[in-house]
Amino acid sequence: SVVTIGNFDGVHIGHQHIVNRLVKQSKLLGLPSVLISFSPTPQSFFTHEKATLSNFRQKHQLLKKLDLDVHLIIKFDREFSNMSADDFIQTILIDKLQMKFCLIGDDFRFGSGRAGDFKLLQDTSAQAGFKVENTQSIVRDDCRASSSTIRDLLAKGKVESAAKMLGHEFSISGKVIRGKQLGRTIDFPTINIPIKRKISPVLGVFAVQVDIVGQSFNGVCNIGKRPTINGENILLEVFLFDFDQEVYGELATVVFKQRIRDERKFDSFDALKAQIILDTQSAKTYFN
Known part of the structure; x- marks a missing residue:
């Protein structure tokens, strides 16, 4: 061989x-x-x-x-x-x-x-x-292509630059799990994907495309520990636009398109909801 x-x-x-x-x-x-x-x-x-x-x-x-x-x-x-x-x-x-x-x-x-x-x-x-x-x-772009360089780019939210060095867009795949369904209480139901790796190369809020059940949907995601509810494990939560399906157990691939902001802790669910509305507008502007 x-x-x-x-x-x-x-x-x-x-x-x-x-x-x-x-x-x-x-x-x-x-x-x-x-x-x-x-x-x-x-x-x-x-x-x-x-x-x-x-x-x-x-x-x-x-x-x-x-x-x-x-x-x-x-x-x-x-x-x-x-x-x-x-x-x-x-x-x-x-x-x-x-x-x-x-x-x-x-x-x-x-x-x-x-x-x-x-x-x-x-x-x-x-x-x-x-x-x-x-x-x-x-x-x-004057940089040696290496996994460590790409990790640095992703950590800074530079997903477009990382994609050039990867030769493909950065994505995370996993099976959709049932969450605490807190997003439904503020009119933003999400699909939840556990991050099995201990350290995620990306953290924060992003405009994303999700490939699931043979279709592609646009949306906005938060990847992190969800400090507003004192979360401990890293979770990927995605709010998909124009989506209303039960997909628990399905394999989803989340493609990161553009970084919107850092993850941060809010004083209330109302403050979190107001920010998600702004994040959703930013993501829709990107896709438009």
Whole structure:
């Protein structure tokens, strides 16, 4: 096989370039293309929790669109984290995958203590019978395309700039759950989607498009802890325009179009309702 390795969070334009190069090489050699990622990510396993740009379902679907043959997910646990870099190359890449071509970043580290790198793969390649190639960075708007840069853009509410670097609009998917139905009491019923990740890359109020039950609807969302009701967990609440359907349990994809404001705490539900009216007007102005 031909192989690349990484987290590929968000499958941004830099990742797309790598996968396209991998697929091209796989066709030249007549071998399957394999992308290795890890669950959980090494960063989260070692408690360096970060906001993720895509959940497993989204990442897998984005990779599938790029004509990749195999998305191999390795369970990252204590035993695997203790595997030496040499053992990883021999056991996983050579014995199991019979790797003939490896496409990897020159800053990629692997194996116990992060001892493995591009140079180790190069040094091993001739004797083991595979070729190794360095991935090239992709630049957009004078910035290197990277998941960390995109996370920074989203944290600042710059969803349009993030979309350019992602190569697609940022979205969050999940199944609609039954909430406390407090929105109904102020004439703004919402669909609620739990955020399973501990840290969300976006917070605040946004104009959004929601794809659900085979249709697309415009709306306004709040993503955060809902300080007005002293909420503790991050929740995505969306008020959809011209929508009146029961969709509990349905998969919804919320596409973030434009940031409207920060989330904040209000002294009363009346004050919250007045602000939601303004937020709704802002969102409708955007879509118009």
